[in-house]
Amino acid sequence: MANVLVIGATGQIGKQAVVKLLDAGHKVKAPVRSPDKLADIKNDNFTVVEQDLEKDFSQHFDDVDTVIFTAGSGGSTGPEKTLLIDLWAARNAVNYAKESNVTTFIMVSSIGAGDPDAVDSEIKPYLVAKHMADEHLKNSGLHYIILRPGSLLNEPGTHLVSTEVPTDKNKAVIPREDVATALVEATSRVDDTNVILHLFKGDTPIAHIF
Numbered sequence: 001m002a003n004v005l006v007i008g009a010t011g012q013i014g015k016q017a018v019v020k021l022l023d024a025g026h027k028v029k030a031p032v033r034s035p036d037k038l039a040d041i042k043n044d045n046f047t048v049v050e051q052d053l054e055k056d057f058s059q060h061f062d063d064v065d066t067v068i069f070t071a072g073s074g075g076s077t078g079p080e081k082t083l084l085i086d087l088w089a090a091r092n093a094v095n096y097a098k099e100s101n102v103t104t105f106i107m108v109s110s111i112g113a114g115d116p117d118a119v120d121s122e123i124k125p126y127l128v129a130k131h132m133a134d135e136h137l138k139n140s141g142l143h144y145i146i147l148r149p150g151s152l153l154n155e156p157g158t159h160l161v162s163t164e165v166p167t168d169k170n171k172a173v174i175p176r177e178d179v180a181t182a183l184v185e186a187t188s189r190v191d192d193t194n195v196i197l198h199l200f201k202g203d204t205p206i207a208h209i210f
């Protein structure tokens, strides 16, 4: 059982991850700006605290073993929020984790974050933000697991994934539920080497990729 801080717990991946973490017996704390979105999750091992990630949120990291960062500004906001959440809140979370001697930091990054220059599209600023957040984590000295999913789908998970980037862009997709499952498996991972993994639909059981 780990004490897990889920940042972005009201999100589409985040909420599924919270439920799965609790089912797996972990203790979960969720700093969120809209606690009502989690009111249906009843569990003695679950704590919700109100928090805007644009403010100082260092006070939530005491006694935390694992941080999961799955927050994001979303597609309907502009570059200002991409900077403040996808980059700066992620950067702050890494710093707070480091100061609090957190054991493992799990980052939900994105396909394309490894090399934003390879992408010539309007999402490049988002990929730059993700890239810099990942680099900051890699250079922090924290033990890290960086997950880079493809385009996210709202369909039931299959528990089967691939970590190989497909040549066909249309196949670079994954259900959000499978990313949530991967976050739970990553939380229980015994191997303490740092790792960056892409995530797509595939045929490998999620537990086997860790």
Ligand SMILES: NC(=O)c1ccc[n+]([C@@H]2O[C@H](COP(=O)([O-])OP(=O)(O)OC[C@H]3O[C@@H](n4cnc5c(N)ncnc54)[C@H](OP(=O)(O)O)[C@@H]3O)[C@@H](O)[C@H]2O)c1
Residues within 6 Å of the ligand: 007, 008, 009, 010, 011, 012, 013, 014, 031, 032, 033, 034, 037, 051, 052, 053, 054, 070, 071, 072, 073, 074, 085, 108, 109, 110, 111, 148, 149, 150, 151, 152, 176
């Ligand atoms: N969309 C894709 O195809 C894709 C592909 C690869 C990776 N990703 C990444 O996957 C991650 C999760 O995706 P998702 O679909 O689960 O995202 P989502 O549903 O948009 O969830 C984003 C989360 O961030 C929170 N958040 C944003 N600004 C905040 C603030 N100022 N203070 C507190 N919380 C804040 C949201 O809170 P509220 O509920 O209060 O809004 C929500 O909990 C994101 O990092 C995204 O960039 C996405």
